[in-house]
Amino acid sequence: MRKNNYRDLLVWQKSMDLAKQVYMITKYFPKEEVYGLTSQVRRCAVSIPSNISEGKGRGGDKEFVRFLQISLGSLYELQTQLELALSFNYVKNIENILELSLEIEKMLNKLITVKGGRNV
Numbered sequence: 001m002r003k004n005n006y007r008d009l010l011v012w013q014k015s016m017d018l019a020k021q022v023y024m025i026t027k028y029f030p031k032e033e034v035y036g037l038t039s040q041v042r043r044c045a046v047s048i049p050s051n052i053s054e055g056k057g058r059g060g061d062k063e064f065v066r067f068l069q070i071s072l073g074s075l076y077e078l079q080t081q082l083e084l085a086l087s088f089n090y091v092k093n094i095e096n097i098l099e100l101s102l103e104i105e106k107m108l109n110k111l112i113t114v115k116g117g118r119n120v
Contacts, residue, residue, distance in 0.1 A: 006056035011107040015049035015071070018100050022078070025097065029090045037090070041081045047074035048104070061115045068115070072108045075101055 006012050022045035029038045048071045055067025079101050082094050 006053040009052065009056065009111075011104060011111060012049050012052045012056075014100060014104050014107070015052060018078075018097065018104060019045040019049060021097050021100070022082075025091050025094070029085065033090070037081060037085060037088075041078065041085065044074045044078035044081060047071070048078070065112055065115045068108055068112050072105065072112070075105055075108065079105075 022041060026038045026041055029041075051067045051071040051074065055064040055071075058064060058067065079098065082091070082097060082101075085091050086094055
């Protein structure tokens with residue numbers, strides 16, 4: 001395995017866990033939402049670790065920061081959509097998922113700052 005691989009990043013690992021949890025809860029969304037909120041929530045969840053890995057693979061810190069910021073945007077979008085799903089009673093409890101998402105948010109912001117980007 002390569003040294004300093006994206007798989008070594010704790011934020012990527014936690015983002016993968018978040019995506020898995022999102023897939024598990026969206027199984028229970030109403031069938032009429034399969035092309036709506038279910039699809040959108042899943043795309044956002046997958047986008048977070050995907051952009052982390054893509055940015056890491058670009059090589060430079062400037063590109064990495066740009067992709068971390070995209071991941072952060074997808075995370076905010078996911079948090080909003082999960083709140084919406086909760087308000088529609090598609091899920092009963094998203095506390096654990098939101099807690100994990102807040103942890104990832106802090107990690108992304110810190111990594112953006114450390115790598116020379118601005119804290120968004």
